[in-house]
Amino acid sequence: GAGVSQSPRYKVAKRGQDVALRCDPISGHVSLFWYQQALGQGPEFLTYFQNEAQLDKSGLPSDRFFAERPEGSVSTLKIQRTQQEDSAVYLCASRPTAGEQYFGPGTRLTVT
């Protein structure tokens, strides 16, 4: 069956631009996570949704980062006024009620 998909796979943004990254989770998965993975590092938690409710956003690095999941399915991570330090791979994962997280391929964001 279809896994988690993310788009775009690659994004180049000029510093100061806004970007929007999309995640399509596995159908029926209640939980959705966003992680940020800097080059050569492990993923770091950004935010968590249960259905449409954002229950944990403790990992968002600044108020330039915003995530939503309005209908409890597709999620969008938005970064306003991008900075060079935002360059990273952004990973989305979904999970049924409990159990394993299934990861998407990620979006590689490069801010120039």
Add this chain to the structure above:
Amino acid sequence: GNSVTQMEGPVTLSEEAFLTINCTYTATGYPSLFWYVQYPGEGLQLLLKATKADDKGSNKGFEATYRKETTSFHLEKGSVQVSDSAVYFCALSGVSSNTGKLIFGQGTTLQVKP
């Protein structure tokens, strides 16, 4: 705070060699422990997990035992193959909140040469 530390890579082995990748953790409470693998060009995949002390997780010939006394979860495989070349991440969850968010180590790159 809660954290995971892995041995630095890259680890380079010949085919059929024995593999150990060390992982230690710091956590309050009783976390669940995981190994994830990232093959070139692919997303993260769960390799194995253990949810309580002394549990052994195993999959595809890989094993790891949850050792509470040494706060470790070392990954082992008796005979590696070229196809095992990937980046391996140790992770924990179940601390600080009940969301299931994962806390990852920095990853260890494994290169297996024929």
